[in-house]
Amino acid sequence: MIKAIRGTRDLLPPDTDLWNRVEAKVRDVFARYNFHEIRTPVFEDTSLFSRSVGEDTDIVTKEMFTWDDKGRAASEKSQSLTLRPENTAGVVRAYIEHGLDKRGTLQKLYYIGPQFRRERPQKGRYRQFYQIGAEIIGPPSAGSESPARDAEVLEMLATLLDELGLRGWTLQLNSVGCAADRARYNQALRDALKPVVATMCADCQRRSETNPLRVLDCKVPEDQPIIEKLPRISQYLDEPCRENFAAVRAMLAAVGVPYTINERMVRGLDYYTRTTFEFTHGDLGAQSAVLGGGRYDGLSESLDGPKAPGIGFAIGEDRLILALQAEGVTADAPLDAYIAPLGAGMNSHALRLARELRRAGVRADLGDESFRLKKSFEAAEKADARYIVIVGENEVAGGQFSVKELATGKQEPIARESLAEYLRRSQ
Numbered sequence: 219m220i221k222a223i224r225g226t227r228d229l230l231p232p233d234t235d236l237w238n239r240v241e242a243k244v245r246d247v248f249a250r251y252n253f254h255e256i257r258t259p260v261f262e263d264t265s266l267f268s269r270s271v272g273e274d275t276d277i278v279t280k281e282m283f284t285w286d287d288k289g290r291a292a293s294e295k296s297q298s299l300t301l302r303p304e305n306t307a308g309v310v311r312a313y314i315e316h317g318l319d320k321r322g323t324l325q326k327l328y329y330i331g332p333q334f335r336r337e338r339p340q341k342g343r344y345r346q347f348y349q350i351g352a353e354i355i356g357p358p359s360a361g362s363e364s365p366a367r368d369a370e371v372l373e374m375l376a377t378l379l380d381e382l383g384l385r386g387w388t389l390q391l392n393s394v395g396c397a398a399d400r401a402r403y404n405q406a407l408r409d410a411l412k413p414v415v416a417t418m419c420a421d422c423q424r425r426s427e428t429n430p431l432r433v434l435d436c437k438v439p440e441d442q443p444i445i446e447k448l449p450r451i452s453q454y455l456d457e458p459c460r461e462n463f464a465a466v467r468a469m470l471a472a473v474g475v476p477y478t479i480n481e482r483m484v485r486g487l488d489y490y491t492r493t494t495f496e497f498t499h500g501d502l503g504a505q506s507a508v509l510g511g512g513r514y515d516g517l518s519e520s521l522d523g524p525k526a527p528g529i530g531f532a533i534g535e536d537r538l539i540l541a542l543q544a545e546g547v548t549a550d551a552p553l554d555a556y557i558a559p560l561g562a563g564m565n566s567h568a569l570r571l572a573r574e575l576r577r578a579g580v581r582a583d584l585g586d587e588s589f590r591l592k593k594s595f596e597a598a599e600k601a602d603a604r605y606i607v608i609v610g611e612n613e614v615a616g617g618q619f620s621v622k623e624l625a626t627g628k629q630e631p632i633a634r635e636s637l638a639e640y641l642r643r644s645q
């Protein structure tokens with residue numbers, strides 16, 4: 219038997235009803251904040267990711283699905299391609315490629331789609347997973363550098379999670395400063411690590427040379443006491459970065475979005491500057507981050523684009539669904555009615571009635587004339603329908619249908635003209 223590849227999975231009903239509910243809410247909320255959808259390709263030139271995400275990040279060194287794509291003619295050079303491990307790089311590439319900066323306004327873009335990382339599969343960690351993300355990017359003259367954009371994005375996320383009915387989330391907030399701050403902080407980390415790094419894990423030993431900031435990401439338990447004693451980034455922020463972070467925090471306080479400062483949260487991508495954040499959830503175990511994001515003021519330039527500061531985030535949709543399910547949130551897509559044809563020759567009458575009802579907005583499922591009444595009732599119950607509508611010869615002739623509410627057993631005759639209205643009440 220051929221099975222789905224390790225780390226990939228099929229999403230099936232009724233779970234997909236919840237996925238769709240989440241995505242519909244996302245589109246609704248994002249539209250209220252004037253975000254518009256962008257769809258970028260699932261694979262890109264490999265260098266897009268090595269140059270943006272960063273050469274020494276876990277994503278680029280270990281997790282990408284990369285292959286040499288042979289040109290069609292023997293003479294054509296092959297090209298290194300990669301399944302996107304994240305979507306911000308693709309969005310910024312598209313922003314540059316299509317000259318969106320020339321529109322002169324802030325671009326508020328969102329995406330929903332699969333991402334690919336070669337990770338060890340476990341609960342909340344897959345090789346094909348789904349992200350819902352958004353970016354605000356544009357020329358500084360359009361206000362792209364303003365801390366108000368950071369606060370707007372964070373407030374939108376809090377609203378989205380609240381409206382989805384998720385309760386147990388925590389916003390973890392940090393500032394990783396600008397490039398100069400990070401250079402000074404990296405040097406301080408290097409100095410602090412020098413006497414102790416020999417006792418740390420192999421990854422930390424390498425990172426302490428190449429990219430000391432990444433040491434803070436280390437999950438190895440034995441390394442944690444050492445990491446706890448390392449210098450804190452807040453002490454290395456310059457005055458503008460400090461003020462910027464204070465402004466973001468003041469605005470969050472003004473709108474009542476709660477957060478906790480987490481100075482170790484530096485995030486796994488090199489392009490972040492200033493504000494970085496994660497929303498975590500207590501029911502997710504080791505994979506507690508539901509979403510992550512931050513500001514990336516130099517990203518466009520590092521991809522040879524114009525100056526285009528921005529801020530964005532990516533929600534791990536798989537984990538968001540797990541968190542909602544852990545809290546008992548389900549999709550309510552109730553079936554209004556089960557239409558049960560009763561007796562030979564009634565299928566076409568039932569189909570006609572179902573057509574009328576469905577066109578009038580009723581969610582209806584349709585049985586079969588070969589079913590006896592008892593079997594129709596069982597089918598209606600299995601389908602979780604609120605009402606069952608019996609379609610027999612007498613009902614069709616009299617223009618009146620017997621409608622039974624399954625939960626209560628209450629039964630009423632309803633005229634054909636009022637039926638749709640009556641059944642829709644369950645929505």
Ligand code: ATP
Binds near residue numbers: 342346347348
């Ligand atoms: P983690 O520390 O859990 O590996 P990350 O920092 O690598 O996360 P990001 O690149 O910030 O993750 O992606 C944003 C979100 O996407 C994460 O917060 C998480 O919810 C989700 N995510 C990342 N990798 C995976 C994966 N392999 N499977 C499922 N969801 C993922």
Ligand code: MG
Binds near residue numbers: 486
């Ligand atoms: Mg990761």
